Amino acid sequence: xxxxxRGTRDLLxxxxxxxxxxxxxxxxxxxxxxxxxxRTPIFEPTELFARGVGEDTDVVSKEMYTWEDGExxxxxxxxxxxxxxxxxxxxxxxxxxxxxxxxSPPFLAKLKELGVQLQVWRGIQVPSGAxxxxxxxxxxxxxxxxxxxxxxxxxxxxxxxxxxxxFGNLAILLRLVVPDEAARKSPWVASKDIEIEGFAGNYxxxxxSLTLRPENTAGVVRAYIEHKMxxxxxxxxxxxxxxxxxxxxxxxxxxxxxxxGAEVIxxxxxxxxSPARDAEVxxxxxxxxxxxxxxxxxLELNSVxxxxxxxxxNEALRKALEPVVGTMCVDCQxxxxxxxxxxxxxxxxxxxxxxxxxxxxSQFLDEGCRKHFEAVQQILTQVGVRFSLNDRLVRxxxxxxxxxxxxxxxxxxxxxxxxxxxxxxxLSEALGGPAAPGIGFxxxxxxxVMSLQASASGESVLKRPDVYVxxxxxxxxxEAARLARELRRHDLVVDLGDENFRLKKSFEAATKxxxxxxxIVGENEVKADAFALKNLxxxxxxxxxxxxxxxxxxx
RNA sequence: GUGGGAAUAGCUCAACUGGUAGAGCACCGGACUGUGGCUCCGACGGUUGCGGGUUCGAUUCCCGUUUCCCACCCCA
Numbered sequence: 303x304x305x306x307x308r309g310t311r312d313l314l315x316x317x318x319x320x321x322x323x324x325x326x327x328x329x330x331x332x333x334x335x336x337x338x339x340x341r342t343p344i345f346e347p348t349e350l351f352a353r354g355v356g357e358d359t360d361v362v363s364k365e366m367y368t369w370e371d372g373e374x375x376x377x378x379x380x381x382x383x384x385x386x387x388x389x390x391x392x393x394x395x396x397x398x399x400x401x402x403x404x405x406s407p408p409f410l411a412k413l414k415e416l417g418v419q420l421q422v423w424r425g426i427q428v429p430s431g432a433x434x435x436x437x438x439x440x441x442x443x444x445x446x447x448x449x450x451x452x453x454x455x456x457x458x459x460x461x462x463x464x465x466x467x468x469f470g471n472l473a474i475l476l477r478l479v480v481p482d483e484a485a486r487k488s489p490w491v492a493s494k495d496i497e498i499e500g501f502a503g504n505y506x507x508x509x510x511s512l513t514l515r516p517e518n519t520a521g522v523v524r525a526y527i528e529h530k531m532x533x534x535x536x537x538x539x540x541x542x543x544x545x546x547x548x549x550x551x552x553x554x555x556x557x558x559x560x561x562x563g564a565e566v567i568x569x570x571x572x573x574x575x576s577p578a579r580d581a582e583v584x585x586x587x588x589x590x591x592x593x594x595x596x597x598x599x600x601l602e603l604n605s606v607x608x609x610x611x612x613x614x615x616n617e618a619l620r621k622a623l624e625p626v627v628g629t630m631c632v633d634c635q636x637x638x639x640x641x642x643x644x645x646x647x648x649x650x651x652x653x654x655x656x657x658x659x660x661x662x663x664s665q666f667l668d669e670g671c672r673k674h675f676e677a678v679q680q681i682l683t684q685v686g687v688r689f690s691l692n693d694r695l696v697r698x699x700x701x702x703x704x705x706x707x708x709x710x711x712x713x714x715x716x717x718x719x720x721x722x723x724x725x726x727x728x729l730s731e732a733l734g735g736p737a738a739p740g741i742g743f744x745x746x747x748x749x750x751v752m753s754l755q756a757s758a759s760g761e762s763v764l765k766r767p768d769v770y771v772x773x774x775x776x777x778x779x780x781e782a783a784r785l786a787r788e789l790r791r792h793d794l795v796v797d798l799g800d801e802n803f804r805l806k807k808s809f810e811a812a813t814k815x816x817x818x819x820x821x822i823v824g825e826n827e828v829k830a831d832a833f834a835l836k837n838l839x840x841x842x843x844x845x846x847x848x849x850x851x852x853x854x855x856x857x
Numbered sequence: 858g859u860g861g862g863a864a865u866a867g868c869u870c871a872a873c874u875g876g877u878a879g880a881g882c883a884c885c886g887g888a889c890u891g892u893g894g895c896u897c898c899g900a901c902g903g904u905u906g907c908g909g910g911u912u913c914g915a916u917u918c919c920c921g922u923u924u925c926c927c928a929c930c931c932c933a
Contacts, residue, residue, distance in 0.1 A: 303906095308924070365931080517933060545933090550858075552927070561933070633930080644931085708933090722933050744933040774891065809893035824891065838893070 309549070309557030319764040320751055324594065325542055328562050331590045332540045335582065337564055340539040342521035344546075348511040354520030354733055365547045367514040514546035519726070519742055520733070522565050527735035536572040540564035542747070560747035563723075567730070567740030575739040577677035580705045580725065581685070583741055584678075587709060587721065588687045596753060599720065601688065602708045604695035605675035607667045609703070609728065615666040616642060622660050630656060646694040662693040674704055701728035705741065711753055720753060721745035768794040769835075769855050770812030773801040774824035782823040785833070785851070792852035813838060819855055 306312060313321060329339075348368050515521055518541050531537050542562045549555060566583060568574040584601065591599050606612060619642045627638045630645075630653050637644040648657060667675065682689055689707075697706050706724035723743025730738035769789060773782035778801040786796045797815050799808045805822070812820040822834040827845075835854060836843035846854045 305924080519933080547932085549931080550929095551925080552929095555932090563933075636930095641931095647931095719933080724933095742933095746933070772892095804889095805891045806889070806893070808891095811893090813893050820893080822891075826891085834891090836892075841893095843892085 307557075309551040311556060316764050317751075317755075320754060321747070323763040324747065324751060324754065325562075327593050328540075328542065328590065331586065331593055332564060335538065335586045337538040337540045340522060340525065340541055341543070342515075342518065342525055342541070344544060345512050345514050346521055346524065348513040350520050350524055350733070351513055351516060354523065354729065355517065365549055366516050367546050367548055369512060371510050371512045516547045517545055517744065518543065518561060518563055519565060519729070519744070522563075522742075523567065523729050523733055523735065523738075523740070526567055526738065527730060527733060531567075532569045532572075532736060532738060534568075536566065536568035536574055538564070538566050554746065554749040554752050556748060561744045562747050562750075563742060563744035565740055565742035567738050567742075570737060570739055574741075575727065577674050577705075578681065580674075580678045580741055581681035583723075583743065584682060584689070584707060585685050585687050587743065591709065594750075594754060596711065596720075596750075598711060600690060600710050602692040602695055602710060603679070603689045604663070604692055604706045605667060605671055605704050606663055606697050606702055606706050606724070607671045607704065611666045611668055611671060612663070615661065615663050618661045618666070619643070619645075626656050626659075643696040646696055657694075663696065664693045671704055678705055697724055701726050701732050703727040707743070719746075720749055765795055766816035766818070767797040767812075768817065769819040769821050770797045770799065770808070770815055770817035771821045771823060772799045772803070772805065772808035772812065774803075774805055774808070774822055775801055777801065778823050778825070778828070781828050785821065785823060785848070788848075789852055789855065792856065794852065794855060821851070821855075 348366070351366065522539055522541065525531070526537065540563065543560065544558050545561050546558055548557060551557065564583070564586075566574060566579050573579065584603075588599075588601065607615070620638075623638045623642060623645065627635055630638075631648065634645050634648050634653055637648075645660070646657065648654075679689070692708075695706055695708060702724050704725040704727065706722075708719045708722040710718045711720045721743055723741070725739070725741040727739040729740065730736060771782045771786045771789075773779050782798060782801070786798050789796045797812070797817060799811055803811070808822075809820060817838060820836050820838055822836070824834075827833045830845075832845045832847045833851065834843060835846045835851065844854075
């Protein structure tokens with residue numbers, strides 16, 4: 303049986319009704335704040351995420367779905383390189399390679415399994431020692447194996463120190479090497495006797511590394527720059543859609559997951575930097591959660607300052623950690639090196655007293671950032687949105703500035719954050735655009751729906767049929783369809799049976815569908831042009847003339 | 858990627874120290890030919906995730922593998 307791939311899932315009714323409920327509430331609420339929808343592609347150049355999210359983040363370095371798009375190879379370059387590589391080798395493997403590739407189905411199957419494509423050129427002359435007459439040149443190309451691409455990215459990273467430049471021009475040439483011994487023994491060399499040797503180079507004449515978006519902010523900012531959206535002043539944009547991360551699945555975290563997000567972005571002159579924007583976004587989120595009936599949420603707020611503030615803070619943090627880190631848990635010791643800010647996420651009870659003594663970003667805010675943060679708080683207080691300050695709340699990525707926030711909710715397992723966001727005044731510039739301060743957030747829709755399921759089920763938000771039209775007897779399907787069409791034009795939800803159903807079965811079907819009424823369309827009714835309409839809840843049944851049916855049902 | 862737990866009918870779950878698979882619900886049909894929900898009766902439904910091993914015999918014990926769940930890592 304073919305199953306949904308690991309970490310993905312089907313959303314089935316009635317649960318989908320809950321998703322629709324959430325999304326329509328989102329559209330309603332966001333609209334009231336004059337946000338408009340933007341839809342960006344679900345895949346983008348890999349470079350966008352490498353630069354936008356950060357190359358050294360886990361998301362980019364190991365959690366993306368990335369592939370090489372384009373099959374156009376520089377064949378001459380591959381052949382030249384292959385021949386050069388073989389001049390110094392024992393040419394016997396050329397012969398072995400030819401024989402076995404052509405004649406060894408298990409080996410070909412193995413290649414297919416690895417996602418490698420085989421291409422053979424005939425008639426290439428190879429150096430002495432090869433078979434007389436025709437020989438074959440054999441090259442292997444990785445198709446869209448993400449493992450192969452990941453391996454290449456790592457290899458290039460090591461080789462060049464960086465891979466941010468020239469990111470899209472990757473290829474690999476795999477060379478078949480068969481040990482002489484094995485080749486002599488049998489012309490049908492088993493796949494385990496074959497070694498595949500790989501080396502990387504620029505063999506694509508034109509191709510591009512693409513990635514399924516792991517988040518949507520980078521795409522939105524890319525679109526902002528590409529379409530010169532600053533010419534419209536302030537932009538308030540929202541999106542709803544799938545995102546992809548190659549993570550190990552756990553509660554509420556899937557490899558295809560859904561995010562609802564919004565961004566306020568524009569030139570500083572349009573007010574995009576104003577604390578009023580931060581407060582507006584936060585107040586909108588509070589309104590949305592209330593509207594969805596989510597109770598018990600908590601807004602946690604912090605300011606991570608400007609780039610300079612954070613540099614000073616990082617320095618101080620490292621200094622403060624140095625003498626004490628040895629006594630902390632192994633995770634913290636690792637974090638202290640890789641990402642000191644993450645030490646604040648530590649949940650080990652013994653480490654808490656140490657963490658309490660560490661410096662806080664709030665001590666390093668400059669005048670502007672402090673005033674900005676105070677203004678945000680003041681507006682929130684004035685509009686009556688509850689919040690709590692959490693000076694441990696930090697953001698790992700460089701372009702984040704000033705306001706950072708999370709809405710948390712209990713009963714969500716270890717991942718208690720239902721949405722998070724913050725200000726990213728430096729992102730547009732990091733992507734090559736003009737200064738465009740912005741603030742945004744992303745809601746994990748999967749988790750949002752999950753927390754709703756506790757209170758409201760899909761059933762409760764599902765619109766049940768108003769009426770079930772039961773055709774009764776031969777030739778009645780047409781009449782029933784006609785009636786259903788008329789009723790649907792009055793915005794009624796109508797379900798339709800079949801003339802072959804016995805009436806009992808129609809009643810059962812109507813009850814199961816949850817219809818309010820059942821409408822019987824039989825020979826008698828058609829003759830009289832008046833139809834038996836029964837209220838399934840009360841049992842009351844009346845005969846209603848055709849012209850009054852819609853009105854009667856709508857009552 | 859790491860660790861722990863799990864996988865039996867469409868769903869929720871049984872099956873004693875190894876003895877050849879069962880219930881409730883759902884679905885379909887009948888009791889009931891144009892009147893549902895309730896009741897009763899019946900039928901359907903499985904290579905026990907997959908592969909290997911031990912055994913006369915494996916759902917059960919062992920190994921591998923895949924997937925799911927929970928957590929770690931990380932994170933909007």
